[in-house]
Amino acid sequence: xxxGKKIDTYETDFYQWTMEQSEALREQNFEKLDWENIIEEIExxxxxxxxxxxxxxxxxxxxxxxxxxxxxxxxxxxxxxxxKAFSNxxxxxxxxxxxxxxxxxxxxxxSDAIDLYLIDYPxxxxxxxxxxxxxxxxxQCKKPK
Numbered sequence: 303x304x305x306g307k308k309i310d311t312y313e314t315d316f317y318q319w320t321m322e323q324s325e326a327l328r329e330q331n332f333e334k335l336d337w338e339n340i341i342e343e344i345e346x347x348x349x350x351x352x353x354x355x356x357x358x359x360x361x362x363x364x365x366x367x368x369x370x371x372x373x374x375x376x377x378x379x380x381x382x383x384x385x386k387a388f389s390n391x392x393x394x395x396x397x398x399x400x401x402x403x404x405x406x407x408x409x410x411x412x413s414d415a416i417d418l419y420l421i422d423y424p425x426x427x428x429x430x431x432x433x434x435x436x437x438x439x440x441x442q443c444k445k446p447k
Contacts, residue, residue, distance in 0.1 A: 351400075354395045367415060
């Protein structure tokens with residue numbers, strides 16, 4: 303299969319491209335592999351999972367802020383249920399190798415959560431530094447024993 307055919311299939315019929323590439327991998331037929339796009343797709347998979355985890359952590363922090371600082375106890379059960387759903391998804395998407403990057407970006411993730419929090423509660427006070435620890439949230443996401 304020529305490089306032009308591989309790229310054409312990648313651009314016109316992604317599903318077909320994935321089937322062809324997985325077959326070539328199984329057969330260890332390295333000449334058939336579209337290396338450039340395979341590399342791009344593998345990197346995209348990692349970025350996608352990482353961004354999903356960041357988004358879910360942001361929402362967990364936002365909901366925790368609502369529970370802890372908004373003084374609206376009537377919404378706490380709903381917020382706790384959503385936190386549980388977010389945690390379940392993190393459990394499926396999180397990889398330990400993400401942790402160092404999440405730690406470096408933790409204050410930015412908190413800042414994003416504050417932005418969302420302020421949409422609903424613009425007059426509420428909250429800490430400048432995230433009152434929640436990444437390790438604590440990740441531990442809550444682990445499957446109960």
